[in-house]
Amino acid sequence: MYSSLILIPFFSVIVLNLPFRTLMKKSAFWVCIALSLIQIFAVLFSPTGSLGNLTEMFFSFLRVDLWIDNLSRIMLLCIGIVLFTAAWVQKELSKDEERQFNFMNVLLLLLAGLNGIVLVRDIFSLYVFLEITAVSSFILIGFNKERDAFEAAFKYIILSVIATALMLTSIGLLLMIAGDTSFATISATLKTSPDKLLAMFAVAIFLCAAFIKGGVMPFHGWLPDAYSASPASVSVILAGVVTKTVGVYTLIRIVYSVFGYSPALTLILLIVGTLSVVLGALAALGQSDFKRMLAYSSISQVGYIVLGLATGSMLGLAGAVFHLFNHSIFKSLLFVNSAAVESSTGTRNMDNLAGLAKKMPVTGTTSILASLSCAGIPPLAGFWSKLLIIVALWMGKFYAFAIIAALASILTLAYFLSLQRRVFFGKLREDLAHIKESGFGFLLSMTILALITIGAGLGFPFILNSFLLPVKTISGG
Amino acid sequence: MSGEITHIFWSFGLFIVMLFVIGLYCVLMTYNLVRALIGLEILIKGVTLLIIVAGYVSGHIALAQSLVITLIVIEVVVMTVAVGIVFGIRHYNESLDTRAIEKLKG
Amino acid sequence: MTLNIFILLALIAAALWTVMTRSLLRSALGLALTSIILTILMFQLDSPLAAVFELSVCAGLISVLFISTISLSLPLSEQEWMKHMRERMARFWFLPLLLILVAVVLSFMNIKPTIHLPAPDKIQDVRFVMWHLRRFDSMGQIIILLAGVFGVVILFKEKIKK
Structure with a gap:
């Protein structure tokens, strides 16, 4: 069933571009919404039936083995939700039908790429889908043809191709050692291989590539520019799922299912994670652009995920995956908020804003919820995932890192309070007196995302037992 | 037998590392957008050679060839999109900012 | 050699x-x-x-x-050049x-450590490997080509508004 999640977007793009384009132009947006809903329902209820059998047949024709575990399920869920919101935001922002149509097509190809990354079990196919995602994101970043966006896209291309080259070098070396590129063969070879030095070199450069793609701290050069310069809907999807899937999910999958842990690898992950957490938060404090602050905050939160992964324990991994989910949700919510503020007031500079909470009640309330969740205030979802990560670090005897991670969440609270104070509270400026609450698409996506954040926080025990703790048991096997 | 084959790999390896150095140096030191892309191309050439050599020495040349063919197709698409972005940047640099034309020099 | x-x-x-x-x-x-x-x-x-x-x-x-x-x-002028x-x-x-x-x-x-190589493949025909073992990659190629087509349409064809 899940295999059809790659095929359906691909075929819908083909169908949308068949001769009756005028008819199709209006429906592109609804196709996008429908596909994201299908994906969400497929993950939540995992139906089986004739449709499932049909796609299974097709996939046995493709000779590919895809399997799914809870980690993939959670990623697919995030992708579905964030795609839904991004499509609504884009509908609010752009009225031009032709451009809307092109945007939705590229969005569908991006969806196919992201689902592919989550589902494949072959290191070279992983590369193929990473590139599909990367190419679609380059196009989407430059979609509005603004100067800054082009420059950000170029920077992203340079770093992304360098990361790809590193990744392919690693693939080449692994191909030589293992003789095949599937996860299973490589994993088995790395356990028994006598060529320790070469294998370690290959693992190290693959990690470097994943770090660049995920934008963690020493390798983050492209990320703030790309997030802040791209169109609003694109920054929602970039921050919400693209870097999370391309960088962080790949990292978790490769470390967990393929490479396995070693003391050196744990140390690298711990150091990189801590650097991201602390420096990202400090950099976020100094920003005055709404989206740029969120971008640095994103780097900081990804650091927590890497720390959770570094512990290697069941609890740590559960925390990392839950934080990955939460971060997708609340960071896309914050980016939707920034898009709403920008479309109402025409600026992202926080020094020129104040007191918007009275004029835009929904935006104000949801952004407070998202900020508190991100800063780890109970009982919101972000609190639980951070707690899991910090407890896992403490139990793994990484005391110093646990303390740094706990203290850094105060920094998180600090920069979000500064954001709230500058944008939503205080006295309303006179030149902003005429602004109104944003449109239906914004309100819908903000409400849904905020409800998910609250729901995941309140239903935490259920989620922990049914989704998160089985992550390890399944993906290890 | 294995020793000789390994020797072939390491001699190629030296040259592959040199290609990487040339490509990275070009990307990092140039101010020209097109030249940066050319540097990336040289980097990818090195990777292509590496995969072919890896397949050759380990006796999986057929697999390596099919990987390289996929790699080449993807590389072309990435470069086309990159050139599209460069066109966009050049449009602004010619019309808006004279200082930024500096960036287009090598 | x-x-x-x-x-x-x-x-x-x-x-x-x-x-x-x-x-x-x-x-x-x-x-x-x-x-x-x-x-x-x-x-x-x-x-x-x-x-x-x-x-x-x-x-x-x-x-x-x-x-x-x-x-x-x-082109640049002589002095600039x-x-x-x-x-x-x-x-x-x-x-x-x-x-x-x-x-x-x-x-x-x-x-130059000696590398322990795996057993070579029995199938040495590229066409067979390409079409029978790596079909999924071929599908990936088609998707990325489609993405490239949209890239060309969006980046080259549409006019930049000033």
């Missing part, structure tokens, strides 16, 4: 020329030359099909792409030295 070493030296020389040469046009031609030498090397390593792809796509298509980009940009040349030499003159250094250091370090 001796022949291969000479071809490899030519490859490095071509890549170096691509990076060092002053004119952008020659740089693009140098890239095509590098590609052609790589093709010869691939023929030497028993991979004719991939070599043909490299020749037609990389040496052909990508060169056309780059040259058309370069030919659309404005001289200034630009001096500036460029200052940045690039130590690349050859760096390369020689890397080569010497790597040859002296002599890291």
